[in-house]
Amino acid sequence: MGEEVKIDGGEDRMTEWEAGLPTFDDLTPLSQALIPPELASAFKISPEHTRTMVDVNRASKNTISSLCGRVSHPSSTFKPFLNNHNHQNEPSVQIHVMEETETEDPDLTQGGSDPKKFRRMEPEEVDSVTHTATTDYCTDDRSAAAKTLKRPRLVWTPQLHKRFVEVVAHLGLKDAVPKTIMQLMNVEGLTRENVASHLQKYRLYVKRMQGLSNDGPSASDHLFASTPVPPQSFNDSSSCSGHGNVAANGSRGGGNSENHGGMPIPMPYPPPQQLMPMPMMVMAANGHVGVPGNMTPAGINGYEAHSHYNHYPQQYTSMMQQQRDCGKLDSDLPRY
């Protein structure tokens, strides 16, 4: 509060943000009484005592302190993100969370612009939270509060789901277990429970899709329909190099998966160390980006549309080369 927030690469955004702020002249000083003396006397309201800047500052600190002391304060909700932020494995996908204290609005899942109700946690934002009021006034309370809080509701955006599917595809549906998926996804704040739940749903979806082989996904499968349905043979996977799964710690790079049935696993999954921070398509203020209904299956299914892989440097290129070595060019990839 009152301190300058340093955001790497966010100066443009800050400038834009600041441009939208009222000018100094537009603001009513906190030290100024809200009720003019004439009105106060007319309505027999005891006049407010004149506040000095000292009073204002004290009030601000009190407010911050009280907010930090409340377990429901949003900043404490995100402690897991704060903890992990400086890890070597930078988050590659930003996740969307719902604040559990707010009433859930159906529009929120479609990217409503109200920051109070829908918050996209970005590393920069985490930094800003960390480096402002929470750091100055309520560091001690934060960890304790976070332990008692329920985790905010995770929104499985198409991007997040896509990464999920990529990991599952890499592991093979049979061997894809929540913990391993969670580790390979390398998304901060994503819990095993989150993954387990989503995996449960995903398996049901896959089962359903494989049951009705010819029919497309139902109208209710927006998210899952945005990603390929794995073939039956997904239940058995091994890499072209003769190894099974990538170790959970992702120490082995470039593992390609190919099951014995000859069906290639679509994508080599980059281990966390090799992942560049993936600029995730974000929920824009108008809520259009990332809304399943607005994302064409072709745009998501086709790996040529996976523009974020263009951000991968040499490592990913080499992995693609390994895939070629396995005879699995991108054009060979199944579309299910």
Added chain:
DNA sequence: GAACAAATAT
């Protein structure tokens, strides 16, 4: 403790 399925909550 992890995985899974079912129940429950939003």
Added chain:
DNA sequence: GATATTTGTT
């Protein structure tokens, strides 16, 4: 009703 979370069981 769809989806995410929680809970119970293995």
